Amino acid sequence: MEHVRRHLKFTGRVQGVGFRYRASYVARSIGLTGWVSNEPDGSVEMEVQGSEEQINRMLSMLNHDAYIRIDRIETMEIPVTESEHGFHVRGY
Numbered sequence: 001m002e003h004v005r006r007h008l009k010f011t012g013r014v015q016g017v018g019f020r021y022r023a024s025y026v027a028r029s030i031g032l033t034g035w036v037s038n039e040p041d042g043s044v045e046m047e048v049q050g051s052e053e054q055i056n057r058m059l060s061m062l063n064h065d066a067y068i069r070i071d072r073i074e075t076m077e078i079p080v081t082e083s084e085h086g087f088h089v090r091g092y
Contacts, residue, residue, distance in 0.1 A: 005034070005049040005080045012071035014044045019068050020089045026061045027087040030054050037090035048087075049080060 010019070020036045027034065027048060032055065034048040048055055063070055 001051045003049055003080055004052060004055070005047060005078050006055060007076045007078050008046045008048065009039075009074040010044045010046070010070050010072070011042070013067075013069035015042055017065075017067040019044055019062070019065075022065055022068065023058070023062060024087055024089050026058050030057055032058060033081075033084045033087055035088050035090050047078070049084060 015038050020038060023036045023044075023046060027036075030050070032048050032050040034046060036044060036046040039045055048058065059073070062068060
């Protein structure tokens with residue numbers, strides 16, 4: 001299974017609704033690595049690494065959360081980080 005790494009920027013109702021902790025829980029439960037962080041402009045940024053299928057599954061689960069409303073996701077493919085372990089929440 002080939003791994004990819006994505007840098008994602010989420011806008012919408014994504015701060016103050018548990019987005020980072022939900023994303024962290026989902027990512028860990030399906031074996032993704034990376035991080036998620038609130039940004040001063042009200043967006044949330046994430047770097048996530050795993051298979052395309054795993055990343056799409058995580059995005060689907062986040063889109064179906066009752067409190068989160070994702071209006072837009074900006075996506076950029078970035079190089080895989082070989083030595084990364086786990087998924088964590090960063091502050092801003």
